[in-house]
Amino acid sequence: MYSTCLFCHAPLGVNESIEHFPVGRRLAFDSGKGRLWVVCRTCERWNLSPLEERWEAIEECERRFEGTRMRASTDNIGLARLPEGLELVRIGPALRPEFAAWRYGDQFGRRRRRTLIQAGLGFGALGAVVAGGIAAGAGIGGFGWMIMQSGRYLVEGNPRAVVGYVPGFDGQPLAIRRLHLKHTRWQTDPSTGEHRLAIGFKRGTITLTGEEARRQAGILIVHANRRGGNRTEVQRAVDRIQEAGSAEVLVASMATQREPPPVWRKESAVRNVEAFGMHPERRLAFEMALHEEQERRALQGELIALEHAWRDAEEIAKISDNLLVPESDEEWLRKQREKP
Ligand SMILES: [Zn+2]
Known part of the structure; x- marks a missing residue:
């Protein structure tokens, strides 16, 4: 996996939260489409991760996102901040927010x-x-x-x-x-x-x-x-x-x-x-x-900008992934989509 931003060459940083993907301080993921990006904190652009490193990492991101107290969501994008500092941007229908006692x-x-x-x-x-x-x-x-x-x-x-x-x-x-x-x-x-x-x-x-x-x-x-x-x-x-x-x-x-x-x-x-x-x-x-x-309002304020960035990144990902997706990954994607 690369460690610098493809656009501005700034270091992407590391995280200790996602075992299968220790790169980046902010990760964006879409388990429905099987995408994973590292969001560069210098230029805010989205670096699509290599296909072969994604699958376990996406599942890990999903688990950590669901288990996090502090998160905000619109209808199709969510932002969570893990206690260790890593930020997760989740693409997909919102989960019900819970109040952590x-x-x-x-x-x-x-x-x-x-x-x-x-x-x-x-x-x-x-x-x-x-x-x-x-x-x-x-x-x-x-x-x-x-x-x-x-x-x-x-x-x-x-x-x-x-x-x-x-x-x-x-x-x-x-x-x-x-x-x-x-x-x-x-x-x-x-x-x-x-x-x-x-x-x-x-x-x-x-x-x-x-x-x-x-x-x-x-x-x-x-x-x-x-x-x-x-x-x-x-x-x-x-x-x-x-x-x-x-x-x-x-x-x-x-x-x-x-x-x-x-x-x-x-x-x-x-x-x-x-x-x-x-x-x-x-x-x-x-x-x-x-x-x-x-706290939630602060996160909410960022979501609108994130949603724009995601739409652009998704356009590019769709093209580059479709050139590369091997059959086994198509299978994985199909299973993900069938999940309730
Ligand atoms: Zn950058």
């Missing part, structure tokens, strides 16, 4: 453990301060308020901590603090159906739309879910997405038409208000779905 378990579990450890260390230090104060003869009364307040910060995080920025009322960046997460709502515009992110500040509400709303929601939701989740909570959140059918549907169904509660209210008035106005379990599901959707 297991990828989230670890991430949320780690986050949860980290918060618990931080809170534990904090409580330890707080205990030492209290003990020191009592030893020094200070009354416990004076400490009372401080202890309660600090204890709450340790569990919920400091409400004044900055968690993001947004273009403010005067065009200057405006700091979003943790306390604002209670005043943040994922909304639907009742007239257009478009999604928005509304964040309530003392001076009024700032509403983001389109890509900016999704991007900012993706950042803030991680802070809102700082406690992560245990295995059961993560599983329940995953179930919610599966019941919804897709990440996109869940993201849409989590939107509200309500406005965020105003910030000028006394803090005690919003004490029981949840960040994003969502219960923790729903919020976990929302974070998963939002990130899943974003």
